[in-house]
Amino acid sequence: MRRHELTNAQWERIAPLLPETGNPGGRWADHRTVVNGVLYRxxxxxxxxxxxxxxxTWQTVYERHRRWSADGTWSRILRALQAGADATAQxxxxxxxxxxxxxxxxxxxHAAGARPRSADRPPRKGGGARVDRDGREALGRSRGGLTSKIHLLADDRCRPLVWLTSPGQRGDSPMFIPLMQALNIARTGPGRPRTRPDRARGDKAYSSRANRTYLRKRGIKATIAQPDDQRANRHRRGRTGGRPPAFDREQYRQRNTVERTIGKLKQHRAVATRYDKRDYIFNGTLATAAIVxxxxxxxxxxxDTA
Structure with missing residues (x-):
């Protein structure tokens, strides 16, 4: 085993989850070699x-990664590894x-310039990279240049649960409810997947009436910091401002686990800097980092235990 490759125990864990055959008429190249190549990249x-x-050949490794990103193979492997996560991160x-x-x-x-798939392509004026207006490829332009944003849910053991990608200029608060709706953790035994956690923690960017109402309706405790402007607005309205939202400082201290999870993801350089043109391939790259x-x-x- 070389650096950045799977150990024997890790390979035995995911080998049964991989497809057995490839194109009709022949078998694919050795899965372990190709998977190690994807993880190395x-x-x-x-x-x-x-x-x-x-x-x-690099074409074989890339094509396998592209295909498994498109058909959900990487996502299925990650979902199998996440089974029972609600019981191990209590x-x-x-x-x-x-x-x-x-x-x-x-x-x-190199991540920019992906041509729109539809025949109705917007006119391209001048030079520079193409950035789709609807965020189809999760690429945005700001002062810092081309950026993508990863919106992430993580558990208390610094493990990624679910994420969504968007253009870099997209706000955080509007993505909170879609993230919570995307949460789906399979159980190790019988029963429906777990889609409702007991508590959700977030910083001031996620403090909005819509987000708090959504959590309250689903019976999820909210530990979300309130920004100064919302607090001042409530005081200014007096009695009509309502009660301040409940906030547990001890619980909020544990929110750092998602920041540490982001640090683990960004140890993978193909995540810290996006090189993939297509959003679905970039999500496949994120999935391989999460699998590791x-x-x-x-x-x-x-x-690890020494």
């Missing part, structure tokens, strides 16, 4: 053409909490 961020020869009182935050990833110049994080948490190697 995710961790180092090197161009596909510069993959070491030990992983085979708080001291036995509750299951999720933490929300976002991070911006600088997009490389989950495997390291579920399978403790001797070097």
């Amino acid at each position: 995710t961790r180092t961020g090197i161009p596909w053409r510069d993959l070491p020869e030990r992983y085979g 708080d001291t009182d036995g509750s299951w909490a999720v933490n929300v935050d976002s991070t911006t990833c600088r997009a490389h110049q 994080i989950w495997l390291r948490d579920l399978i403790k190697e001797p070097s």
